[in-house]
Amino acid sequence: MPDSLDHAQRLLAQLRFPSGDPPPSGTLKNVAPAIWWLRMPLPFQLNHINLWMIEEADGWVIVDTGINMDETRQHWETIFARELRGKPVTKVVVTHMHPDHVGLAGWLCARWNAPLHMTLGDYMSAQAIRNGIVDQADTRGAHLLGNGVPADKVETFARHRGGYSKGVGPLPPSFDRLIHGHPLVMGGRRWQVIVGRGHAPEHASLWCPDLNVLISGDQVLPKISTNVGVWSNEPRADSLTWFLDGFARFRALPADALVLPSHGFPFVGLHTRLDQLVAHHDARLAEIAAATAARGEKGATAWEMVPVLFPRHLDNNQVVFAFAETLAHMHCLETRGYVERRTGSDGVHRFVIVKPMSAAAAPDDDTEVFDVV
Ligand SMILES: [Zn+2]
Numbered sequence: 001m002p003d004s005l006d007h008a009q010r011l012l013a014q015l016r017f018p019s020g021d022p023p024p025s026g027t028l029k030n031v032a033p034a035i036w037w038l039r040m041p042l043p044f045q046l047n048h049i050n051l052w053m054i055e056e057a058d059g060w061v062i063v064d065t066g067i068n069m070d071e072t073r074q075h076w077e078t079i080f081a082r083e084l085r086g087k088p089v090t091k092v093v094v095t096h097m098h099p100d101h102v103g104l105a106g107w108l109c110a111r112w113n114a115p116l117h118m119t120l121g122d123y124m125s126a127q128a129i130r131n132g133i134v135d136q137a138d139t140r141g142a143h144l145l146g147n148g149v150p151a152d153k154v155e156t157f158a159r160h161r162g163g164y165s166k167g168v169g170p171l172p173p174s175f176d177r178l179i180h181g182h183p184l185v186m187g188g189r190r191w192q193v194i195v196g197r198g199h200a201p202e203h204a205s206l207w208c209p210d211l212n213v214l215i216s217g218d219q220v221l222p223k224i225s226t227n228v229g230v231w232s233n234e235p236r237a238d239s240l241t242w243f244l245d246g247f248a249r250f251r252a253l254p255a256d257a258l259v260l261p262s263h264g265f266p267f268v269g270l271h272t273r274l275d276q277l278v279a280h281h282d283a284r285l286a287e288i289a290a291a292t293a294a295r296g297e298k299g300a301t302a303w304e305m306v307p308v309l310f311p312r313h314l315d316n317n318q319v320v321f322a323f324a325e326t327l328a329h330m331h332c333l334e335t336r337g338y339v340e341r342r343t344g345s346d347g348v349h350r351f352v353i354v355k356p357m358s359a360a361a362a363p364d365d366d367t368e369v370f371d372v373v
Pocket of ligand 1: 096098199200218
């Protein structure tokens with residue numbers, strides 16, 4: 001829709017992108033003292049991920065790894081052959097458990113005999129999902145059925161996440177823990193771990209006051225909005241509330257910090273982007289509240305509200321993310337007291353409006369492209 005495109009362009013124009021074009025795969029680009037930007041391909045609609053390397057006196061720190069596929073490993077080998085100036089990789093730091101970020105962590109750690117740094121929540125979640133301990137197909141099926149997904153679609157959708165262990169190679173059996181507020185020394189400077197929730201269990205962003213640089217991971221992205229979903233292993237999660245609550249930790253940082261995101265371009269305008277994202281979610285909450293109100297006492301399932309938030313055609317992969325995101329908005333409305341959950345004798349959760357919500361002023365934008373889970 002032209003209006004949505006114009007709106008997206010207007011939002012982008014409020015940010016600055018000082019680092020220029022991305023480096024070709026297999027090469028590094030310097031973006032701040034001792035910080036290097038690299039890109040790896042992804043086999044999805046979202047076709048790239050940004051990774052970071054931090055140069056130390058006697059080695060290199062890798063931040064995020066790319067997805068587990070041969071092409072990524074080949075690009076890494078090119079970088080190792082050409083760019084390391086004879087120094088080894090000494091640390092692998094992973095922001096969160098999604099395959100594009102953690103996929104090659106095990107391979108990199110083994111390749112360099114380097115430790116893996118992750119939060120407890122994301123290391124354990126990655127291990128549990130990869131090894132089939134949580135998030136099995138029947139749990140996913142029950143979660144989808146309970147939120148109104150028709151039985152004939154459940155089987156297709158419930159199989160969707162089986163690809164996790166393909167995109168993530170075996171992980172090291174031990175790790176070094178990242179904790180919110182605690183320091184991590186990289187490149188001879190102290191960085192501070194900032195944990196955010198809602199996109200992943202305990203997503204670690206990394207803040208360096210000396211450099212005024214934030215490695216934001218997927219927690220703050222410049223163009224697309226981060227996927228915030230409710231998934232079957234935590235079916236009552238209030239992911240959107242948790243996600244938005246975490247913004248306070250980023251608002252405490254300087255407005256002119258250079259933000260290094262996992263997708264898109266490095267940018268300046270952190271507070272502006274947070275404002276845009278709050279407006280985006282407020283608008284979507286208002287839309288879903290209005291559509292739920294229109295159904296009166298009958299109420300609405302999360303599945304029935306997917307076309308309200310995502311009116312365009314979605315493929316099977318996108319629908320799974322759209323559903324998870326719609327449910328996250330519904331749970332946020334429930335927490336804020338706008339809707340109430342009524343669970344029928346069929347076990348299906350329907351939401352009924354109990355307090356009107358005034359429409360948010362911001363127009364809806366349709367820029368959402370899904371991140372990889
Ligand atoms: Zn992610």
